[in-house]
Amino acid sequence: MSPRIGLDLGTLLDAATELADQGGLESVTLASLAGKLNVRSPSLYNHVNGLPELRRQLALRGLALFNGQLAKQLAGLYGDEALRRFCYAYIAFARENPGLYESVQLVGEPEDAELKAGKEELVSRAAETVGAYGLEGEAAIHAVRGLRSLLHGFASLERQGAFRMKVGLDESLRLMIDTFLFGMKAMRESGD
Numbered sequence: 299m300s301p302r303i304g305l306d307l308g309t310l311l312d313a314a315t316e317l318a319d320q321g322g323l324e325s326v327t328l329a330s331l332a333g334k335l336n337v338r339s340p341s342l343y344n345h346v347n348g349l350p351e352l353r354r355q356l357a358l359r360g361l362a363l364f365n366g367q368l369a370k371q372l373a374g375l376y377g378d379e380a381l382r383r384f385c386y387a388y389i390a391f392a393r394e395n396p397g398l399y400e401s402v403q404l405v406g407e408p409e410d411a412e413l414k415a416g417k418e419e420l421v422s423r424a425a426e427t428v429g430a431y432g433l434e435g436e437a438a439i440h441a442v443r444g445l446r447s448l449l450h451g452f453a454s455l456e457r458q459g460a461f462r463m464k465v466g467l468d469e470s471l472r473l474m475i476d477t478f479l480f481g482m483k484a485m486r487e488s489g490d
Contacts, residue, residue, distance in 0.1 A: 305337065307345045311359055314352060318397020323404075326352070326397070353401060354413065360398030361416030364391050368423050377430045378479055384427045385449060385475045392453035399453065421446075431482045441482060448478060 313334045317326045328349055332339040346352045371387040372380055392399040402420070406413040421442060428441040452471060461467055 305335065305341065305345070307355065310335070310342065310345050310352070311355055314356055315359070315395075315397050318356065318400060319395065320397075323353070323356075323397060323400040326356070328352070353404060354406060354410070356398060356401040357404050357406065357413060358416060360395065360402040361413070361420065363395065363398060364402055365416065365419045365423065367391055368420070372423065372427070380427050380430060381445075381479060381482070382475055384424065385445075385471070385478075388449045389453055389456075389471060392449075392457065396457055403450070428482065431486045433482075433485060437485060441485065444481075445478065448474060 310331065314326050314331055317330055317334060326349075328339045328342055331352070332342055335342075342352075346355060367390075368384065368387050371383045375383055402417075406417075408414070424442045424445055425438060428438060428445060431441070433441050452474065455461060456467060461470070
């Protein structure tokens, strides 16, 4: 079977991204994607080898976009400003691209070099950002894990609609970042 004219991997990923942004990554199935594109499900196999490959492609797209946006935001910055910018860029990406953000969190096969490289780039950006505080070894790993956990938790809870109190979310985010910065400086001073 030859590929349908006008239907390519980019078109599939655009439609899958829209589905994921609207209903979450679990809403992206071959049937829902075929319905959105007004094709039969078997037509999709000309471009992806099933649902796991489609989700892998979404994750690769998400990582490329996420890493690109972080690189742009962090260019030439160091210290507190870099950390703040990393945090705001992280949350902005999750808000603007909820489906791709969710796909980035997928755990891929350990031997998938392409997916692994994209994830390592994301982690290395976080490590470079906390590196300004002189943390090394295990202390740097703890700081990166803490930073990613804070931001992922905030992004996930916001996406789920869990923040319902009538207090500004952006102010909560700013205070959370300031608290993390305070903790980073305390770790540096204590040598932990």
